[in-house]
Amino acid sequence: MTQTHETLTTPETRLDGVNRVFFCVAPSTINPQFASYYPPLGLLYLAGTAEAMGKHVTVYDAALKRDSIEKAADTILAADPDLVCITCFTETRFDMQLLAAEIKKRRPQIWIIVGGPHVSFTWEDTLRHTAVDLVAIGEGEAVIRELLAGKPLSEVPGIAYRHDGGIAVNDRPPRVQDLDTLPPPARHLIDMRAYPSARPYKNRCTQVNTNRGCPFGCAYCSATHFWGRKSTQLSAEKVIERITHIHDTYGYDVIFFYDDEFLVNKDRALKLMKLFREKTPWLKWITSVRFDSLNDELLEEMGRSGCQQLNFGLETFNPNTYKLIHRKVNYEKARHFIDKAIRSGVKQAQIYLLIGLPGDDPAGLRRTFLKALSLKATFISTQILRVYPGTIIDTYAHEKRVLPEGFHWYAPYRDGMPNLPTVPIYDEQPRALLVKQYKFLAFYLRVTSLLRRNMPKSLLALYIPLDVFAFRVASKLSGLFKGGADTAERAAAD
Template sequence: MSNRSPIRCCLINPPYLVKAGNIWNHIKSTMPPLGLLYLAAVLEQGGVTVDVWDFQAASLDWDGIEKTIAAHGYPFFGITGTTPVINSGYRIAGLIKKYHPQAQVIFGGVHVTALPEEALGRTECDMVIRGEGEKALLQLVQGRPLHQIEGLSFRHEGQMVHNQPNGTMENLDEIPPPAFHKLDLSRYKPAAGAYKRLPAINMTSTRGCPAHCTFCNSANIPLRRRSAEKIFAEMAVLVNTYKIREIQFYDDTFTVFPSNIKKLCQLIIDNRLDVTWSCFARADYVSLDLLKVMKKAGCHQIMYGIESASEEILANIRKNCSREKSLQALAMTRAVGIDSRCTFMLGNPGETIETIEATIRLAIQLNPDLAVFNITMPFPGTQMFQWARENGYLRHENWDDYDLGAPVLQLPTISAAETVAWYNRAYRAFYLRPGYVLSRLGKVTSWSDMEVLLRGTGSLLGFVRNTLFSKP
């Protein structure tokens, strides 16, 4: 029998600090960090003792975070490195090195996958895992030589080494379910207006996306799916063990494999699983028969990314989904009794005041139950970021401001100030229409429906109220 101590690793989700005046202060969700929980599950399966610290859900200020780090040492710390939280991640890494200088600090996530040399240029970062990290992190903590780990970036003899290719899990069914037991699930809640019941949790059924939109990192990720049986088994555990009543599927395009989703829905129906759920989809990846079985299986809301009314802008951002498809999808969704939430992007390449006005008109014509307008954000790792950087259209690379609420693109066709003004106007134009609130009230059939309405629409109207004195 071996007397070796178990390998220990701590996975950290840095705090996400949303600025005052941002719409996400009103509707933001706090959901479990699925990426870290998949990593934790793989590490546990490999015999590693792992803890997960989610500082987005914890009620801690920076003093509290520092005390937590100081009190708990691990040989390995893994930190999420997405753009909105990367500076918080670097700050946490600095604290780790302050109190545990011998610990290895590893970053993973979309931001550091795109910009590994930025992270490795900081002394508090020892290594970066690019792409999907399940295999690489387990191999790293188990002691495999660094040069043999795919997707690993590290410093060696004064040089930065980037092992190829990026990490990818070919068979998603081989990944164990997320380690939800590592977190207190009572701390989590979906975005206002996006759920029907509580407690709620998030899941994914795929990785990657069939589309190649310039603003999305998923354009670079191969498309794969989990089997309907594996998805259902995880849902059943969440419902029966954790007493979850609502699931949000965070796939980029949940309906991309329609036969798989139909099979999943039939499993939910046949087993009478007591759960309601929502998902994200593209307007060109739904059909009436699919929507009918989704509704029967408990789907109550679908979020569609519409983005713009301008065919030229849709072509610029490679969003190959026409206005007609969007109108058709919303009509079918409404016909089967599923609510719709639509997102729109303002400040795209080629944007003008006229195209924004057209997008606002389209939002009103589509008339979804909820509309969310975001300012276009060229995140590192996307084609749009590369285009903007190469052509001098980035106003700055202060990652804290990459939060969907303030322009970072300096476009020749519209100013940043005009984009912000029309962003505020879009919310007023959509939500202050006569009859909008009445139409939402018409869907209320119970007190729980009223509570959801007040949280969702009420939160959005709170943001709209704050824009009343904005121009134009």
């Protein structure tokens, strides 16, 4: 149900007199495991933009602090802001909804704008079912700049707002072509050391974005639709400047290059890695890459320049899924490049797999895991495929009626899973089967990944055949991977 507002909007409405701007990461009370491990770079870019315009800026991460809705509202209102900017994800959409309602209940005249990947694709649901006044769609720097400059809403690109009983939406602004021109993320406005980062680099690692945009368009990811296919980039020199500042100011020696595809421009990547060796010899770094973006030269340079960990989104080896998910992984190429990465000096090679992909079946899933376990990966993880707005999987879910009747993104939703229970499972296959497969596979992978990560690399080649044999026996005995979904479902029910 839409809330009542005192901030009524028309296309000529302006946010005049805004001086105090409060940026907030939505709480994560419903999915407490979805807490902040790294600083909110997108929000910090916007904070930097507002600060460059002379505004008084506050940044607050309610998810990091694990604050309640009431505590978050107390913190925000204590700063007496003129504008509250909230970022949320699909996992925290209900917390954002509750927080916006609480703020409006206590101080209806405050403007609230919400942004991020989730609301960029659900702006209509967001305005119909939450108390926010404005939704920012896509890149937010131009939105913040034009709003704070006092432009009428009709002239602010990339926003949606209520008007005349309906919803008005403005075209997105042109993308930022040169990321060097943006003010840097306002890291000085947060306590960097409060962010734990991920293991095994606890309190030593923070992240940097070096590009925006993804040309690949995988069916389960919204990055291509959020940013666009064309990659826009920080110059190599600006990347060195940023990581040097982070090292000298905050003491971090491990950087996670948190790009959708670090190697989207191979020549730039090679230049960067050579600069790492020349300018930042202390650097240890992590990134995510695709197998079809790699070559031996890149991997050798990664090892020489301090790369500690490569994350590979392998997802599946079942050819029945490739066309449906817009992704294909060649097993021999994966085997070669993971082996090459380890031999080149990369300490950890992590791979990620998905359960429940369209076109997959229990026998195909088992074959994927057998092949994955035969690789020299030091860590293997899996998740059930989830439905996120802005993805092709979201389109499939509506076409195949996977989502409940009458579903909208702010209708109450729980799937009973302990992790991310508010993000819909893509259950084209029987849900009970997917959940049992997940529990079996997740347990098995936790054990083998613990062994793989900690054993000497010289023993990994000896361990892998034993691991494959153990999984072959255990998965067969489980009865969860027999033939098609119907056969496996009957076995799971026994």
